[in-house]
Amino acid sequence: MCEARLVLWRYAPRIIVITGSVGKTTTKDAIYSVLADHVHVRKSEKSMNSEIGVPLTILGQGNAWKNPFKWFVNIVRGILLLIIPQKYPGWLVLEVGADRPGDISSLARWLRPDIAVMTGVPEIPVHVEYFHSTEDVAHEKLSLLRYVRPGGTVILNGDDVRLEGMKKDIKEKCLTYGIEGFNDFFATGASISYEKGMPTGMKFEMHHGGVSEPATLYGALGTPRVYSALAAVAVGKIVGVGQAAAARSLGASVPSPGRMRTLDGTRNSIIIDDTYNSSPAAALSALDTMREIKKMPPGQGKPKRKIAILADMLELGKYSAEAHKLVGARAATCLDLLITVGFRARGIAQAALDAGMPDGNIRQYEQNEAVRAGNELESELQKGDIVLVKGSQSMRMERAVEEIMAEPMHASSLLVRQDDEWLKKA
Structure with a gap:
């Protein structure tokens, strides 16, 4: 200094x-x-x-x-x-x-x-x-x-x-x-x-x-x-x-990685990569953006399903439970499929269920299963799907993005936390 x-x-x-x-x-x-x-x-x-x-x-x-x-x-x-x-x-x-x-x-x-x-x-x-x-x-x-x-x-x-x-x-x-x-x-x-x-x-x-x-x-x-x-x-x-x-x-200008950046996904899907970090305000804003995206009927080659992979929001202290419930309730209003990662994010899933989202449209994964969540979604992505991915830094949700992006060979330039020191971390 x-x-x-x-x-x-x-x-x-x-x-x-x-x-x-x-x-x-x-x-x-x-x-x-x-x-x-x-x-x-x-x-x-x-x-x-x-x-x-x-x-x-x-x-x-x-x-x-x-x-x-x-x-x-x-x-x-x-x-x-x-x-x-x-x-x-x-x-x-x-x-x-x-x-x-x-x-x-x-x-x-x-x-x-x-x-x-x-x-x-x-x-x-x-x-x-x-x-x-x-x-x-x-x-x-x-x-x-x-x-x-x-x-x-x-x-x-x-x-x-x-x-x-x-x-x-x-x-x-x-x-x-x-x-x-x-x-x-x-x-x-x-x-x-x-x-x-x-x-x-x-x-x-x-x-x-x-x-x-x-x-x-x-x-x-x-x-x-x-x-x-x-x-x-x-x-x-x-x-x-x-x-x-x-x-x-x-x-x-070219937007920074991990900040609501659009990426090509597999099978002509679109990823909204917001994986740099997460907070209640940012997560709610991202979901509002998902709501605003025009959804067209099948067969028109335009957005068909709105999907989000949402992970834990950390460093919220006493506000944590309330914040995850708010995000879950908002998710129920704008998504066709909700995928959560982490034990705090279970509150997102439960709140979405309570708000009327069908149980079959909600999937939950454990704390270190970002890769699995992305991998299992990749196998069923369709042309025109829009996928939002978001979570706090230590949830490493860029790993889920890498599983569903069309060009994973370019992950080092397109995704967050690609430095050697980050890649060495579990």
Whole structure:
């Protein structure tokens, strides 16, 4: 961390920090896409958002995991960066997360962002297990705002009641984004785009200052992706990137693995890979997206069955049972087949059954049976099936995706957690 602080002092880049309980990585990637064609910018890779990952991003180094030699190399390269002048990015786009109280403050007090982006805090946020309440999670996220540089800008998800209510207390310039028309940057007509009857992305019209611009995002689904795009357009405006240029950059961007990304499945099915992580808000949003997908009658070569493989949502503490029931009840309203993995996910299955989903349309697997769940589904997939796969990180649901994807030989570039260290884990 000391080296990273010295590098910031040495090169004085402008800093953009993104936090929140939903959509951080997608928003970070969208911001990077908007800026990359216009300024020299670096972003946090993957989800390097901790007290280790953020300094590594500043130093331009990767995670050495448990390799002492690689850590030594990282240290040496950091020293060289301080001693020998190099071409350093003028902008850093950094994602900051909070597993426990104090995590964000400990980073923000020395990062001192020029732009702070707050993505939202849902009713039951991820990592709430380590906090007393949702309000404590929100307080931790909002602590970032205390460290914004004088003259800096705060960008909030204005549709989030918790965040919108904080606007009046923010001393720095504050902009909002969202679907609702009262925001500084807002979207209308957000909907799923289709090609040959199959879902391919999201389309919408974005508005700011009386100017409208159509936008289409390819390769991933869901309204949260529209929110991320709007946040990126707001950041672009501050940096000097116009709406039209931002829309072009967003349309050309490739979504990150495991975040509502569409993949080709076997037998011309479609996979919605949302396996990076899971939380109640994210799972409910993913199921809402499944509901929105147009379902056509058999014989038309279009979506036939809506299927979801849903695994445990972890780190929810006292909210766990309630959260899994909420997801199960929602699943019953939009799925033809529900597959659960893990003992907590049994609550999803039971809630779906209680909500009227036929018992024959629900299957349950044990804690470490992601591969089996995917393998057994693969044998019966049909042309036009839409399969959502989602679960918390340690449930390793990317393994289920690999079983049903059309090109498993490309798993290393298409799926999450394909580093050697992850692949070694059971």
